[in-house]
Every structure is written in C-alpha cells, then in structure tokens.
Amino acid sequence: MSAPATEVSTVDILIVGAGPAGLYAAYYAGFRGLSIAVVDSLPEPGGQISALYPEKLLHDIAGFSAVRGRDLVDALVGQAAQFAPRYFLAEQAAELEHLPAGLAVTTDAGRRIECRAVVLTGGIGTFAPRPLPAGEEFLGRGLRYFVPKLDSLAGQDVLVVGGGDSAVDWALSLEPIASSVTLVHRRAAFRAHRHSVDRMHASGARVLTDREVRRLDGRDRVERAEIAHRVTGETETVDVQAVVAALGFTADLGPIAEWGVEIKDRRIVVDSRMWTGVPGVYAAGDITEYPGKVRLIAVGFGESATAVNNAAIHIDPGADLFPGHSTDAPAA
16 A cells, blocks of 8 residues: 655544544544544554454443444444545554644655644554564465454364464454364463463363474465474474464554654653644554553543544634534534
C-alpha cells in the first residue's frame, strides 16, 4: 500500500493507530464534522485485537457480557464508516512537520498527510512479531504470525509454537476445526493463564514441552516440521500444512518518540485534555500515561472522545468543547 512521495492527502484530523481507541476516535471526529485519515503500521484495522486475539471473548466492554474480538473490531469499523475515514494501512507515521496552518505527517511509504490536528492511539506503539528461528523462508507459505480468520486453517494439520496466552488461545480456538493441533513450547512451564493451559491439556491438542522447532520443510508450502527435544536431542517429524508462531512481540514508539512528546515508561504523557504538550498533537488509549491511568479498552474509548473534542477546539477555537449528545443530532 505504498504511495508515491509526491502524494499528499489533506484532512482535518489524523488518527495514528487503528486499534479500538483509534477507530472510536475516527467515529467521534466524524460525528464532530471533521474529515479523517487513519494510519496504522499493521495491514488491517483492529490493532492488537486483530493481530493477537481476534477470536477471544472480551468481557470488559460496556454493554456486552462478552464480545468476540473480531466482532468488536468489525462493529467499530462499521460505526466509523458512516463518516468515510481514509485508511492508510501497512504504513508507519514517521516525520512530523509544523506548518503555518497545521501539521504534516509523512509515512515510511512516502505519503504526506496534511492535517490540523493529530490524535495518537497507537496502543503499545509499533510492534513486530518475534521471528521463528527456523523456517522463516516459509513466511506466507504456511508460516504465519497472525490468524485473522480461524476458518482459513480449517481441516489442516496445524503446529502452534509458543507458551504464552496467544499460543494457548490459538491452540484452543483451532482444535475444534483443524484436522489436528500440535503445540510446541521450549519450556516445561507455560506463561499462559493456568485455566487456559488446563483446558488445552484436556482438549484434543497434542502438547509437546521442552521442545523446539528445528526446521520446516516443503516444496511450495510448508509440509513438515522437525521438532527436537532440548535436553535429549531426540527429534521427530510432524506433518503440518500451517505453522502459527506465537513467540511474542517487540514494541516501541518508533519515530513518534522524536516528535517532542514527553515519554515515561515507553508511553506518552498527557494532561486531562489528552494533550501531549506538542501543539495540535493529542493521544488516547494504551499509549498514554498520567496519574491513575487504567489500561482498559473501555477507558480508551472515553479518552478518544476527550482527545477529539479538545483537538476540535484546537482546530476551531470558537467551537464548543462538548458538541452535545448524539441523540441531539438530526437524523441521517
């Protein structure tokens, strides 16, 4: 989704991060009558939910006793869609430039977005999966780090690699629909929640501990995995058509850290307006830090509305901070 260096997009407000807080910020900016662009380094909206646990049930979203991660993302995308935000995915916000009438952000793809305010909702920042040491050449040919849709692996022999919550969740979610599920973890103890680990052991998944993937083999796609015991060195070969590597992620703020914002513990310090201290730049969601901060999606939604409302005042000092309730708006 790269763009020519000469391409320029102009909007009122740029949202950096397409996770739940960013998607809600896009909706709320549209509700305020602002034009919107959304940039995210991941190839699809949803942030960590889409990348790590799209099939997991979330229990702390207001109004839902439980909601599946991907369903929440679909609903947020649909809510924002009525205001036609422009999405620039698989692009990282890189350089910030202050203009006489606003700001300009250039992405790592060379796209220039001129805007009047920015809201940073990048969660934990730009994050990348830790690579599987063996078989990286099969990435996109059976090896994957994300599973946006479980059905894509239905009927296949699946190897899951890892010992954290994501690995165990994938094993539990795939076991009912895959032909077989084998989970390999290099240690005896799991980092995942004990209840989930117990459920996995009670399921039909095969669990191999103290083992690691030595190599992947196949022609056009992965067909086999060689698994070695880390103590005895004993190896076995497992037939697989899909490998899900859930080895964790590395995360950092990336170029945003050079925008002049104050950073504490790898997060951006904001005030009660969600202002970063940089003119025209606000933040919301897990990326923010302030006294009493609680990192919940539900909290991020409120912060997004606060950030957008204050950004609207920055854009137009004569505007009202609170635009009124949505129930007061004329019917579409």
